[in-house]
Amino acid sequence: MAFDTLFSEFKLGDLTLPHRIVMAPLTRSRSSQPGDIPNDMNAEYYQQRSTAALIISEATQISPQGKGYAFTPGIYSNEQIIGWKKVTDAVHASGSRIFLQMWHVGRVSHTKLQPNNALPVAPSAIAVEGQAFTYEGMLDFETPRALETDEISGIVEQYRQAALNAKQAGFDGVEIHAANGYLLEQFLKDGTNKRDDIYGGSIENRTRIVLEVVQAVTDVLGSEHVGIRISPTGTFNSMTESNPQALFNYLVEKLNPFNLAYIHVVERFGDVTSNNEFDFVQLRRLFNGAYIANGGYTGKSAEQSLTEDNSDLIAFGVPFIANPDLPERIKQGAELNVADQNTFYGGDAKGYTDYPRLG
Ligand code: 8OZ
Numbered sequence: 239m240a241f242d243t244l245f246s247e248f249k250l251g252d253l254t255l256p257h258r259i260v261m262a263p264l265t266r267s268r269s270s271q272p273g274d275i276p277n278d279m280n281a282e283y284y285q286q287r288s289t290a291a292l293i294i295s296e297a298t299q300i301s302p303q304g305k306g307y308a309f310t311p312g313i314y315s316n317e318q319i320i321g322w323k324k325v326t327d328a329v330h331a332s333g334s335r336i337f338l339q340m341w342h343v344g345r346v347s348h349t350k351l352q353p354n355n356a357l358p359v360a361p362s363a364i365a366v367e368g369q370a371f372t373y374e375g376m377l378d379f380e381t382p383r384a385l386e387t388d389e390i391s392g393i394v395e396q397y398r399q400a401a402l403n404a405k406q407a408g409f410d411g412v413e414i415h416a417a418n419g420y421l422l423e424q425f426l427k428d429g430t431n432k433r434d435d436i437y438g439g440s441i442e443n444r445t446r447i448v449l450e451v452v453q454a455v456t457d458v459l460g461s462e463h464v465g466i467r468i469s470p471t472g473t474f475n476s477m478t479e480s481n482p483q484a485l486f487n488y489l490v491e492k493l494n495p496f497n498l499a500y501i502h503v504v505e506r507f508g509d510v511t512s513n514n515e516f517d518f519v520q521l522r523r524l525f526n527g528a529y530i531a532n533g534g535y536t537g538k539s540a541e542q543s544l545t546e547d548n549s550d551l552i553a554f555g556v557p558f559i560a561n562p563d564l565p566e567r568i569k570q571g572a573e574l575n576v577a578d579q580n581t582f583y584g585g586d587a588k589g590y591t592d593y594p595r596l597g
Contacts, residue, residue, distance in 0.1 A: 239538060239571075241537060241540075241541050241568065241569060242541075243258065243541055243544040243545050244257060244258050244259065244507055244537065244540055244541045244544060244552070244568070245257045245258070245369075245565075245569060246258065246595070247544060248291070248528070248550060248551060250292065250499055250500065250528055250550075250551070251411065251461075251462030251463060251499040252462050253292070253335050253410060253477040254464075255291035255292055255335070257291045257550060257565060258291060258381055258540070258544060258550070258551045258552055259290055259291055259551075259554060259564065259565045259568070260290055260291060260292045260293075260294065260530055260538075260551050260552065260553040260554070261287050261290035261292070261293040261294060261553070261554065261555075261558045262294060262447075262532050262553035262554060262555035262558070263294045263295060263296055263297055263339040263413070263415070263467070263486065264296055264555055264556075264558065264559060265296050265297055265307065265310060265582075265583065266283070266296055266559075266582070266583065266589060266590065267307060267308060267309035267310055267371075267452070267584040268280060268309060268584065268585065268586075269309055269310060269311035269312075269321075270321070271309065271385050273312075273315060273317055273318070274299065274305070274309070274310060274311050274312040274318065275311065275312075275315075275317045275318050275320075275321040276311050276318065276321035276322050276324065276325050277321060277324075278324065278455060279323040279586075279587060279590070279591060280311070280321070280324075280325055280326070281325045281327075281328040281358070282591050283590055283591050284325050284328060284329050284336065285328035285329060285331070285332050285535075285560055286562035286591060287562050287564075288328075288329050288332035288333060288334035289562065289563050289564065289566065290336070290558065290564070290565065291335070291336070291527050291542075291551070292333060292334070292335050292337065292410075292459040292544070293329060293334060293335070293336040293337070293563075294336075294337050294339050294413050294467075294502070294550070294553065295336060295337065295338045295339050295409075296298070296310070296311065296339065297310065297339050297341035297415055297420075298310070298311050298312060298313045298338055298339055298340065298341055299311070299312045299313070299314070299341050299342065299343070299399075300312075300313060300314060300319050300340050300341065300342055300396045300397055300399070300400035301314050301342065301400070301506035302352070302353045302429050303342070303352065303353065303356075303358075303359065303396075303419070303529045304341055304342035304343055305343065305345045305347060305351050305352075306343030306344075306347035306348070306351060306358070306370065306394065306420075307343075307370070307371045307470075307583075308351070308371050308372055308373045308584070309583075309584050310341075312357050313338060313340070313400050313403045313404055313407065313441060314396075314399070314403065318403075318407075319403050319406050319407045320407075320544050322338070322404075322407035322408070322409070323407050323408050325406030325407075326407055327408060330408070332501050333439070335410045336408070336409055336410055337409060337410055337411040337412055337413050337465065338400075338404040338409040338411075338413070339413045339415050339467070340397060340400050340401065340404070340412050340413065340414055340415060340455075341362055341415045341417075341420060342393065342396065342397075342420060342421040342422070343358070343421060344351070344358065344359060344360045344361075344382070344420055344422075344424045345358050345359070345360035345364070345365065345379070345382035345420030345421075345424060345430070345551075346358070346366055346379070346419060346420055346475050347382075348370035348372050348377055348379065348380065349380060350370075350372045350373070350377060351370065351372055351373075351471070356383075357380060357381075357382055358382045358383070358384040359382055359383050359384075359385050359389075359421075360382035360384060360385070360421070360424050360430065360439060361384065361424050361425045361430060361431040361432075361433050361437065362382070362384050362430060362431060362432040362433060363381050363382060363383065363384045364381070364382070364429075364430055364432070365377045365379050365380060365381040365382065366419070366475050366476045367379070367476045368475075368476070371583065375542045384433070387435045387436070387437065390437060390447055390450070393421070393447070394450045394451055394453075394454050395454070397414070397451045397454055397455055398404075398455060398457070400412075400452040401454070401455040401458050401459050401464075402458050404459075404460060405458070407419040407500050410463065410516075411460060411462075411463035411464060411465065411499060412455060412460065412463065412465075413464075413465045413466065413467055413502060414448075414451055414452065414455060414458065414465070414466040414467070416448050416466055416467060416468050417467045417468050417472060417502075418469050418472055418474050418475060418504065418507065419472065419474050419475020419476065419477045420475070422447065422448050422451065423469065423472075423477060424477075425437060425438075425444055425445075425446075425447045426444050426445060426446065426448060426466055426468075426479070426485060426489070426552065427444075427477050427478065427479035427480030427482075427485070427495070428444065428478075428479055428480050428481075429476075429477060429479060429480075430476075430477065430478075431444050439582065441484060441488050442488075444485070445485070445488060445492060446551075448466075449492055449493075450488065452464070452493065452496055452498070453468065453496075456496055456498070457479075461496050461497045461498055461499070462497070462499050463499065464496075464498050465498055465499045465501065465502055465530070466493070466498060466500075466501055466502065467501075467502040467503075467504065468486060468489070468502070468503055468504070469503070469504035469507060470483075470485070470486040470503070470516055470518075470521070471505075471516045472484040472504055472507050474507055482516055483516060483517060483520070486521055487520065487521065487524055490521055490524045490525045491524060493527075494524075494525065494526045494527075495527070497526065497527065498527050499527060499528060500528040500529065500530050500550075500551070501521075501525055501527065501528075501530070502530040502532060502553060503518060503521065503522075503528055503529065503531060503532065504532050504533055505518050505531055505532065505533040506533030506534045507533055518531075518548070519548050522548055522549065528550040528551060528555050529548075529549045529551075530549065530550065530551040530552070531543055531548070531549035531551070531552050531553070532552070532554075532555065534551040535552050535554065537571075540568075542550040556577050557574055557577075559577040559582070559589075559593070560574065560575040560576060560577035560578070560591055560593050561574050561575050561593065562595055563595045563596055564566035566596060567596060570596070572596055575593050575594065577589075589591060
């Protein structure tokens with residue numbers, strides 16, 4: 239089929255994208271240790287995927303406290319900034335663009351991953367089900383410590399500093415990770431936020447920290463360099479929300495005055511059955527910036543979403559793991575390499591930089 243819209247230009251903030259295919263953030267757990275530092279192999283991996291109109295980096299902890307998985311990179315030390323500069327230079331040399339995804343995991347961590355073996359922090363002392371990926375293997379999650387009201391400004395400050403570091407590392411912008419069960423979503427959704435201060439209870443209160451983070455980050459980078467990722471129907475990391483449409487409609491209306499570059503919406507992730515009642519098109523129409531759709535799209539469904547004006551850009555995740563030249567393959571209708579799940583997280587070049595291109 240013809241992919242006329244998928245392969246048309248798009249203006250995103252001050253960037254001109256040559257087509258509509260974005261590389262979604264993908265946790266690959268291959269930073270150098272100790273120190274969670276991006277390395278030459280990571281730079282090669284991202285450079286190979288500069289075929290994307292825009293790359294969104296893997297989730298990157300904004301502070302030692304924000305870490306929840308072994309081997310994920312950070313953006314708080316000088317060494318990390320220098321490591322990321324290799325990545326952004328490589329991507330820019332290949333003519334593409336890259337945003338950093340800023341990550342604080344909240345309760346999705348473990349004392350073994352935290353500074354001074356402290357308890358992970360969260361809006362409320364409610365444990366996530368399952369196990370954490372630590373350097374000692376998989377370990378049961380613990381009950382987190384509820385943040386004090388006067389600690390929240392310090393968390394917002396972590397995002398502000400991380401945004402400045404991202405700029406220094408040469409990123410074209412940042413994406414605030416408010417999806418998939420991590421700290422910001424733990425505040426947004428009522429299954430994990432049982433607070434009785436100004437950061438809990440009403441939708442206005444539950445969205446407060448996200449809007450404070452958006453304010454801090456846009457203050458230092460300018461709104462056109464900032465996007466945000468949300469997962470209204472997501473249940474990953476034991477998340478629940480009693481009224482996602484009201485919550486996310488409200489959030490998007492409050493985001494509008496900031497004139498962000500985009501919202502990046504996880505419409506499907508694992509559990510496909512839970513998103514039936516949610517109206518993503520309504521969210522798209524409410525928002526005044528670009529809408530990046532993500533979740534199980536094919537070239538065909540991507541083109542359809544764009545031509546129906548239900549999105550502006552489509553983010554592909556797993557297909558980019560196995561297909562560094564994904565846009566060309568979609569254009570040609572070529573066969574896609576299948577991603578090897580065993581090499582998703584951790585390890586070396588195998589299943590990382592060794593997937594073949596066409597021809
Ligand atoms: C899968 C494994 C580890 C992390 C996310 C950062 O879901 C993640 C993640 C996904 O956003």
